[in-house]
Amino acid sequence: MEFRDLIFTRQSHRSYDKNKPVAREVLKRICEAGIAAPSAANRQPWEVWVVSSPAKLEQMKDVYRRDWFHQAPHVLLVVGDRKACWTRDADQYQSLETDAAIAMDHMILAAENEGVSTCWIAAFDEAELRKVLGLETNQEVFAITPLGYPKGSDETRPKQRKAFDDVVRWID
Template identity: 40%
Template sequence: MELKKLINQRFSVRKYQKKAVEKEKLMRVLEAGRMAPSAVNYQPWHFIVVDDAEILKQLHNCYKRSWIQEAPLIIVACSDRSQSWKRSSDGKDSADIDVAIAIDHMTLMAAELGLGTCWVCNFDTNECTTILNIPPQIEPVALIPLGYPDIESPVKKRKPLNEIVHFNTFGNTIN
């Protein structure tokens, strides 16, 4: 699919069909995340695929919205700050940025394969860590439910470029 069309097509899915995701499609989504760029190519990420019904039920307690229970699986995207690059001028850690790029690659691949996703960052990370036995140096960043959408793509509402793009200095916008 043409990239522009794919970007416009992808949306946050909050209604899923009762249909399993094929292993081949799941692996293609995960491979897209693996191939994402990262600062200094450190790749400070881990992806936990949760498709076991009992573990999913426990994980649903980390984000108490009924719609997430419809997704046949959830990918828990994690960062490893012990493996991430830190900017020398101010110590900014690239881990969350790197994981976000990987998630974006996965969500676009999912859309290309006819699958839906939704970034969920507002969840109980402590409970998630306990449920999934995540070691202390690994931080869950986002829950990514994955499945077949049971809803049509809505029209996206976005700010116009002249509100968000600046040339040379802040405030010099597109006319």
């Protein structure tokens, strides 16, 4: 898809068909887009986890309690590694959440480009996710997304965004 079309047609999808898994080659291309993402000092302080096991997905039922989420055949996560990320000397700012967000955004766009639906989710139960996936203390997850094809037709919604002049400041 042409880049501008991709940017302007991507939307969050909240309808998935459990019976239409995404082919492994397509999942791989999506993950590769995350791996290609920039990160502070090129630390790449993350792993990409793709959960497709029906048993594991079932265990995730309390991670995010929405019916549509549980209809997706896959859930993708960026698992950040607090020990591996870059830290700014001056104030100890750490890049982990930013790095993870960029990787996730790359994968969300790559998925849309493959016709695969996603929905960025932050309102998940973090403690429950940690428990189900057995995360170590240095591992942090800021966003997860279902991955799959829509159930039935998924209509394009008009973008609800602030007006250009309300958000762009030209400092000439």
